Amino acid sequence: MNARERYGIPHDSVITIAGTVGVGKSTMTNALADALKFRTSFEKVDTNPYLDKFYQDFERWSFHLQIYFLAERFKEQKKIFEYGGGFIQDRSIYEDTGIFARMHYEKGTMSETDYETYRNLFDAMVMTPYFPHPDLLIYLEGSFDDILSRIKERGRPMEQETPIEYWEEMFKRYDNWIDNFNSCPVLRLNIADYDVLNDKTSIEPVLEKVGHFIQQSRKWRSSHLLT
Numbered sequence: 001m002n003a004r005e006r007y008g009i010p011h012d013s014v015i016t017i018a019g020t021v022g023v024g025k026s027t028m029t030n031a032l033a034d035a036l037k038f039r040t041s042f043e044k045v046d047t048n049p050y051l052d053k054f055y056q057d058f059e060r061w062s063f064h065l066q067i068y069f070l071a072e073r074f075k076e077q078k079k080i081f082e083y084g085g086g087f088i089q090d091r092s093i094y095e096d097t098g099i100f101a102r103m104h105y106e107k108g109t110m111s112e113t114d115y116e117t118y119r120n121l122f123d124a125m126v127m128t129p130y131f132p133h134p135d136l137l138i139y140l141e142g143s144f145d146d147i148l149s150r151i152k153e154r155g156r157p158m159e160q161e162t163p164i165e166y167w168e169e170m171f172k173r174y175d176n177w178i179d180n181f182n183s184c185p186v187l188r189l190n191i192a193d194y195d196v197l198n199d200k201t202s203i204e205p206v207l208e209k210v211g212h213f214i215q216q217s218r219k220w221r222s223s224h225l226l227t
């Protein structure tokens with residue numbers, strides 16, 4: 001029996017991994033996809049034509065970058081739908097608006113007009129009854145110091161040159177955002193409680209929780225459709 005069957009995880013599940021920059025989303029995406037034999041949907045950082053420019057000048061490029069990310073994530077969403085699920089997605093579409101666009105608007109590095117335009121587009125594309133929400137959002141959390149060490153260790157030049165206050169602000173916003181998030185079921189995991197890089201067996205308790213959560217949420221969804 002494979003891991004997916006062992007933990008009762010449906011073959012068409014869609015699981016999205018959320019959390020602040022550097023917390024370990026891509027690593028968890030790979031570990032889960034490998035264990036479940038699912039496809040992956042990654043953010044393409046290296047080929048993003050705006051990301052470097054954005055880190056050099058937030059005001060000039062924040063709108064362009066949000067539109068780019070929105071288009072990319074929407075294409076990925078469509079791909080996941082066309083395959084009929086069975087995906088692990090690195091970062092949710094909800095974080096683009098709930099964290100990034102909002103933060104840049106509130107900090108004054110995105111104009112009100114640009115923010116409104118972006119929000120309207122986001123709501124028209126995503127917040128419709130036709131948008132398939134994931135079965136589960138896995139939220140990765142940890143201490144600010146641990147996350148900062150991971151950003152440093154990974155060493156993307158644009159992130160190294162960004163002031164620490166930017167990461168601090170994002171860290172606080174994530175805390176608040178996840179406490180109020182209700183677009184799909186959430187499983188919170190603390191990065192101190194597993195180590196999928198150095199201990200391959202530490203994915204097992206994660207899979208067990210994932211199976212449990214997805215079964216519960218599917219039962220809930222079907223009973224609400226029936227009534």
Ligand SMILES: Nc1ncnc2c1ncn2[C@@H]1O[C@H](COP(=O)(O)OP(=O)(O)O)[C@@H](O)[C@H]1O
Pocket residue numbers: 019020021022023024025026027028150151153154194195196197198
């Ligand atoms: N369990 C772990 N223990 C130690 N380092 C980790 C762990 N998970 C991820 N990392 C490291 O932390 C850095 C950021 O991880 P990554 O998965 O790229 O984060 P994200 O996708 O959230 O930005 C990478 O250098 C990665 O190797």
Ligand SMILES: Nc1ncnc2c1ncn2[C@H]1C[C@H](O)[C@@H](COP(=O)(O)O)O1
Pocket residue numbers: 019020021022025026043045051065066069091095096097100101159
């Ligand atoms: N919506 C976004 N706005 C601004 N910056 C973003 C957005 N989504 C991702 N990013 C940045 C943050 C990181 O520098 C890279 C990749 O994110 P990661 O959390 O490491 O996967 O893109």
